[in-house]
Amino acid sequence: MAGTPFQASLLDTAASVEIGPVAAGLSRRPLAGGAWVDVRRRWVTGADSLFERLRAEVPWRAERRPMYDRTVDVPRLLSFYAAGEPLPDQALDEARRALDQHYAAELGEPFTTVGLAFYRDGRDSVAWHGDRLGRGSTHDTMVAILVLGAPRTLLLRPRPGTPPARTGSRSAPGGPAAPSLFTGDPSAITRPPGAGASTISPTGLSSPSGAGGAATTIRFELGHGDLLVMGGSCQRTWEHAVPKTARPVGPRISVQFRPHDVR
Ligand SMILES: O=C(O)CCC(=O)C(=O)O
Ligand SMILES: [Fe+2]
Helix, strand or coil: CCCCCCHHHHHHHCCCCEECCCCCCCEEEEEHHHEEEEEECCCEECHHHHHHHHHHHCCCEEEEEEECCEEEEEEEEEEEECCCCCCCCHHHHHHHHHHHHHHHHHHCCCEEEEEEEEECCCCCCEEEECCCCEHHHCCCCCEEEEEEECCEEEEEEECCCCCCCCCCCCCCCCCCCCCCCCCCCCCEEECCCCCCCCEECHHHCCCCCCCCCCCCEEEEEECCCEEEEEEECHHHHEEEEECCCCCCCCCEEEEEEEECCEC
């Protein structure tokens, strides 16, 4: 009779976890500059159950990192499994096998490492970055992210200073990266704060304008077993982030599958 906010996930905890075929319902969105994003909604069924297992089983670490002249808390908990290390849950082995089966030919190598991030609440986040430690800075690659738990916004934007793609019209000389025309079907396309309009429909997208050329930001709301794969040049020509939010949000775990020497 009292409100039981955890009831749904407690019930689901008993459910079995199943990894679906990657290809079913997968959609690829090409991005400017040779990048792309694949999204496969509800890839994992029983995802809340897997969330609870990982929350309990993974040795989560709080980290601190140097930032300018200080050392600050990393605003999320982390865990990392190098190539060959046993994973914390066999569902992750299955997930990696399914990713390899689907992507190995295109990627040319297997996914080897597994990184996990635990966003406890809306104060946890990851700042704008590309996974550019290692080969991601110089080579096309893939990073596959399984999102468990409460949906949070994941943003993608062209990396500031990236030369415009050579396929369309050029931006004004001296301006920053050309705005990227998104040819897929994002749930929303937004301009960054200060760039004017907050949300514009993909179909209404023509040539974004604004002082110096406003970059296009793409927004995904992912959770509960959704899969997002960043591919092509995405790590070096685009950036991604999970921003902090003042909205009340539940905890979220992301599982990142990467090939050798991509971090
Ligand atoms: O949690 C996410 O969805 C993204 C994590 C990420 O970008 C990273 O760990 O490099
Ligand atoms: Fe990343």
